[in-house]
Amino acid sequence: MNLTPREAPPVSLLRLNLLRTLYLVIVVGLGFVVWPNLVVRMRPYELMEGVVACMLAAFSLTCAIGVRYPLLMLPVLLWELFWKSIWLVAIVVPLWLAGRLDEQTVAIAVTVVPVLIFPFILPWRYMADRYLKQPADRWR
Template identity: 40%
Template structure:
């Protein structure tokens, strides 16, 4: 019989594959949308606006870490947690208030839908593992006790 639970991490093999699929989705999605601008830019990267350059470099780092997450899905969970947190904050802070007061711009909708895909991360996240390892588990010591 095949063991469906990773005994050391208490996460099923199925959940690990769901996480891997999430990482693959990010790698493919960013690979299609972002990497052409990085590898074949229309203008040199050094001439980009400051925040456009920062955003692009951060997303490339995220892309690389998600690629690594395909092999190490649990070790790279903080990367998916970062994505989940920033996208949730953005959805709550930017489009939700606009929608609530009836001023949501049609131009913003594609971003709302793209960023709203964060619901997939909520589904893929092994929440009991997150709770055990990031909430309940004792943190590392701050100093030597000797």
């Protein structure tokens, strides 16, 4: 039995730099939106507002690691792609089809829709090889 991980296909330098750019855009964007409120807050957060702010701050720190290690941190981008896509399909589309899309949902959707560029940047062949074809880590 071969226990060594197989070699994933190479990822082009262009794709690596696109991934780095994506991570950096997330870091900078959240750096302007989330971190100032966390550092200098005039009023206490509501419970879920505080949870979301802290999760986004942690996400930005994780994406900062992705600037240096873009392939190692791919699961972070997959998580972002998955939750935002699920939210758009399960929440926004039904509201839109029912004619019940409110301003608050539209405002959030506008910030979520840019995730639609992720599929064009992610190295799908590499990920399929690494996450689907490569033998799983041992269970025992």
